[in-house]
Amino acid sequence: MSQQPAHPLPSYLDPQHLGPWGIYLQQVDRVTPYLGSLARWVETLKRPKRTLIVDVPIELDNGTVAHYEGYRVQHNTSRGPGKGGVRFHQDVTLSEVMALAAWMSIKNAAVNLPYGGAKGGVRLDPRNLSQSEIERVTRRYTSEIGVIIGPSKDIPAPDVNTNAQTMAWMMDTYSMNEGATATGVVTGKPIALGGSLGRVEATGRGVFVVACEAARDQGVPVEGARVVVQGFGNVGGTAARLFHEAGAKVIAAQDHTGTVHNANGLDVHRLLAHVSRTGGVGGFGEAEAIDAETFWHLETEFLIPAALEGQITKANASQVRAKILVEGANGPTTPEADDILRENGVYVVPDVLANAGGVTVSYFEWVQDFSMFFWSEEEINQRLERLMREAYSSVALVAREHNITLRTAAFVVACTRILQARQVRGLYP
Numbered sequence: 482m483s484q485q486p487a488h489p490l491p492s493y494l495d496p497q498h499l500g501p502w503g504i505y506l507q508q509v510d511r512v513t514p515y516l517g518s519l520a521r522w523v524e525t526l527k528r529p530k531r532t533l534i535v536d537v538p539i540e541l542d543n544g545t546v547a548h549y550e551g552y553r554v555q556h557n558t559s560r561g562p563g564k565g566g567v568r569f570h571q572d573v574t575l576s577e578v579m580a581l582a583a584w585m586s587i588k589n590a591a592v593n594l595p596y597g598g599a600k601g602g603v604r605l606d607p608r609n610l611s612q613s614e615i616e617r618v619t620r621r622y623t624s625e626i627g628v629i630i631g632p633s634k635d636i637p638a639p640d641v642n643t644n645a646q647t648m649a650w651m652m653d654t655y656s657m658n659e660g661a662t663a664t665g666v667v668t669g670k671p672i673a674l675g676g677s678l679g680r681v682e683a684t685g686r687g688v689f690v691v692a693c694e695a696a697r698d699q700g701v702p703v704e705g706a707r708v709v710v711q712g713f714g715n716v717g718g719t720a721a722r723l724f725h726e727a728g729a730k731v732i733a734a735q736d737h738t739g740t741v742h743n744a745n746g747l748d749v750h751r752l753l754a755h756v757s758r759t760g761g762v763g764g765f766g767e768a769e770a771i772d773a774e775t776f777w778h779l780e781t782e783f784l785i786p787a788a789l790e791g792q793i794t795k796a797n798a799s800q801v802r803a804k805i806l807v808e809g810a811n812g813p814t815t816p817e818a819d820d821i822l823r824e825n826g827v828y829v830v831p832d833v834l835a836n837a838g839g840v841t842v843s844y845f846e847w848v849q850d851f852s853m854f855f856w857s858e859e860e861i862n863q864r865l866e867r868l869m870r871e872a873y874s875s876v877a878l879v880a881r882e883h884n885i886t887l888r889t890a891a892f893v894v895a896c897t898r899i900l901q902a903r904q905v906r907g908l909y910p
């Protein structure tokens with residue numbers, strides 16, 4: 482009998498270029514020692530449950546036919562239906578969609594939502610297509626993946642280059658094929674179609690809530706604390722506003738248009754108005770412009786990367802002078818930077834926990850769609866805050882027990898929940 486390698490790779494991936502899936506596999510290997518007897522099931526996490534590749538042909542406005550490659554990956558559904566976004570991007574690959582689906586399994590389990598993890602994508606550049614071409618792609622893609630999605634099977638949501646309108650087309654296409662209106666097949670829908678109040682602000686609000694919990698743990702008062710935010714869009718803008726309203730001082734903000742700094746604290750409401758008027762923080766009058774690299778070296782209580790992945794690297798991590806770093810963006814810190822931050826005593830709240838507010842309110846949207854009964858924004862925010870606080874405290878407890886980072890602890894909590902479900906369900910047949 483030949484020896485099995487540690488995790489035999491699927492034949493459809495190139496072992497020399499594993500891409501994001503390779504990073505995810507390393508993360509699973511890192512938590513395996515903390516899984517106790519559940520480690521027996523860990524191979525389950527190293528294979529997506531279901532991978533669907535579809536051809537998406539559409540007629541372009543000029544009468545020719547174009548074909549696009551589409552994916553839907555369900556990484557794990559042990560704890561509930563698949564849940565995860567759909568992105569439209571010319572560089573989407575299967576490895577990337579597999580990893581994003583796996584990270585959704587982790588995020589959903591870390592926050593204890595009754596979902597597995599899934600993700601979808603179509604390889605296209607939406608800037609090269611008209612609105613009606615994008616609508617045709619969306620509808621054909623939805624029809625093609627219709628065999629595996631559904632309100633109790635797998636529930637897509639918006640991601641990069643998709644939005645509430647995309648979700649409305651997906652919901653309509655699925656409903657037409659089923660012959661019944663199925664609002665619960667996607668989340669992130671327009672309010673007029675069963676969308677949820679509070680969804681737009683949910684991720685930024687979740688970032689703020691877990692930041693406050695981390696601050697309490699670290700003995701840092703939020704009132705009067707300095708806050709530095711990269712990205713002043715949906716996530717960063719909302720988090721900055723909530724910090725400002727809680728009496729913290731947002732001393733610097735950076736986006737694709739520039740970096741602004743005011744040691745006495747920026748007036749966040751006026752900065753938000755400036756961003757909506759001009760498209761970015763650059764040129765804001767009540768602050769000084771500083772260079773992009775200085776931004777990462779500012780002394781601050783909170784640093785919130787809420788823009789892009791890969792921003793804190795081994796090149797700048799050793800100069801970070803923040804007490805608490807809360808990851809609003811997905812993957813803003815590279816693994817090497819993570820080790821440097823830990824050595825320097827920076828307390829990092831990882832993305833899978835910190836930015837889970839969005840999927841949490843997506844869960845509320847789905848629950849409201851099922852019950853056909855809609856909650857007030859106040860109820861939604863209260864429930865969101867409770868779930869985020871509970872998620873933070875169970876991850877922080879595991880981090881303390883094992884003396885590990887919150888990132889490793891979030892993976893331990895999530896993998897434990899997924900594999901416990903796997904174990905009690907048993908193997909079919």
Ligand SMILES: NC(=O)c1ccc[n+]([C@@H]2O[C@H](COP(=O)([O-])OP(=O)(O)OC[C@H]3O[C@@H](n4cnc5c(N)ncnc54)[C@H](O)[C@@H]3O)[C@@H](O)[C@H]2O)c1
Nearest residue numbers: 684712713714715716717736737787788809810811836839
């Ligand atoms: N919106 C959500 O519900 C949600 C949920 C989970 C995770 N996230 C993640 O949060 C991040 C931000 O998402 P969002 O919804 O706020 O997006 P957004 O488009 O509203 O805002 C993005 C911000 O990033 C800034 N930015 C872009 N390029 C930049 C650059 N080169 N340097 C500095 N800043 C730059 C933009 O100027 C903008 O302020 C992404 O990583 C996203 O994946 C978002």
